[in-house]
Amino acid sequence: MAQMTMIQAITDAMRTELRNDPNVLVFGEDVGVNGGVFRATEGLQNEFGEDRVFDTPLAESGIGGLAVGLSLQGFRPVPEIQFFGFVFEVMDSIAGQLARLRYRSGGRYTAPVTIRSPFGGGVHTPDMHADSLEGLMAQTPGVKVVIPSTPYDAKGLLISSIRDNDTVIFLEHMKLYRSFRQEVPEEEYTIPLGKADVKREGKDISIITYGAMVHESLKAAEELEKEGYSAEVIDLRTVSPLDIETIVASVEKTGRAIVVQEAQKQAGIAATVVAEINDRAILSLEAPVLRVAAPDTVFPFPQAETVWLPNYKDVIETAKKVLTY
């Protein structure tokens, strides 16, 4: 075991898979000698060579095309999109091509690609760096969307993503990269995709969340406990496909739920979670399922992040609304 930040755990996962499988290739803008703009690929080119870990020209769509083509030659590409706000440049390669390769070819070809990309607010990045765009991806049949919130989850989920034989979008929250350390096993281990994790058990209300909002929700849960409420915090870990079983089991136990996301209310995946609960557990509900989400504006100018981004106070407020409904 070692104390690792999330970024170290991510590097460790890539190192593990580069060692395990000669088909794994890591590429993107400045991921080679520079080790990535966040040092996520630090030391990898040195250890595995330029043939395995390499820089690309500055063009996201070209990077996506490279991933498709390398898949067709039997490689297991792990490309990086420097910031997920730049995904619009590569939407066709992801949603129009990678997601459909197996289906279009009747199963003849496959795209075992893991697209890594940082996102998320709270670190005062310039425009188009921090937007939460996982909702766009979650609406795309053919891709899985994974969002870890801890170093331990990040390593196990990234190894699973790289080993998955279909395309996975692996979104890394920038605020969580180095915000805390956690015990992470040095050996390889996997965490199944599509499986949520109960980060805190409770019996009065289910708080269903992912990404940086997991930590806001845990903080809120502590505060709520002081007031006598026991909140269960579910970290989705994979936002597409959803772990319906874990969500429903929790809601059936608590009878109340909120869904917490950093994305705007009209975006993200909270609406899907609410719909699934309504479909499957309405008879268990003591109150409607409410959402904590950002306002439906464009992502804020950096100085406005603090007033715009949802935080633990919003979680407490919404949880109380549901608890006292």
Add this chain to the structure above:
Amino acid sequence: MASKTKLTPADVVAHLAKIEDQFETLQILNEEGEVVNESAMPNLSNEQLQELMRRMVYTRILDQRSISLNRQGRLGFYAPTAGQEASQLASQFALEQEDFILPGYRDVPQIIWHGLPLYQAFLWSRGHFEGMKVPEGVNVLHPQIIIGAQYVQTTGVALGMKKRGTKAVAVTYTGDGGSSQGDFYEGINFAGAYKAPAIFFIQNNKFAISTPVEKQTAAKTLAQKAVSAGIPGIQVDGMDPLAVYVATRDARERAINGEGPTLIETLTYRYGPHTMAGDDPTRYRTADLDNEWEKKDPLVRFRKFLEKKGLWNEEQESEVIEQAKDDIKEAIKKADAAPKQKVTDLMSIMYEEEMPQNLKEQYELYKAKESK
């Protein structure tokens, strides 16, 4: 940059003209089937020359029958190919089986001659998932509908070949309109930067649906776009099978020798509409232009060339035509016999691993519906 004196506007224009001068059209056979460029003649055996003609005639018949079958409602999406036989088939003729083709939506003939069974091409036209379940060992992708996407993907395939150390090339096709896409530039530029073994074709048939090539770009040739990627570009007479063959073969040679990609512009024409989905070329093309290009028909000039060599006659041609018609009939029958698609089929080709829970539930639902 070197310490050159600042260019005056006149110099800039002269500089552009100098670039354009480098993209003369390569031609070997003229419209009369006469060899006008002996030194560029490819070294093809008599049998190879006959086989190339056979494929061109066959594909012309395939086009005629496809249009007719489409009108009868026995085929779906179809993009006519008549006129482009030299451009499509002489280029494919220069490839080896291990080469990988990433076609555009009009490039079904190339992947058929590369090994895709005809009935599967028909199933693709109709919209059936068995259509592009390409047989093992046939190195082709489905026809790409998103114009330009095949270019960036080709670079990936070519880079993969380079990494594997395979002596093979990745080959792709787009049209004149497609050369305006961002992915077009990104594709050739990445391939250049990685020195990847790729051949990029622009089949310039003058029109992107109704938009003439002059409205795509002010560039005099499309081949000169290679300059932006720092790779060789060549413009060839796309109605001349021998010129297309030579250009492709040379590009392949350079590529497998590790010298990087080439952009080839073939000047060609489509005699038919853009697609069979209601496009009417008389709205935007004059009869004069059609006539002018019909005189350049690749079949006419190659037939004359071969006849003069005593390598082709009417009898051989009718044999090919009959063979093509028979094959097409058989293939349509085989396509008719393909089982109807079920929603559960579509679900089962989404993921390799176990279906995610949402799909699993929907699968059960549709399985129940289908068993009724």
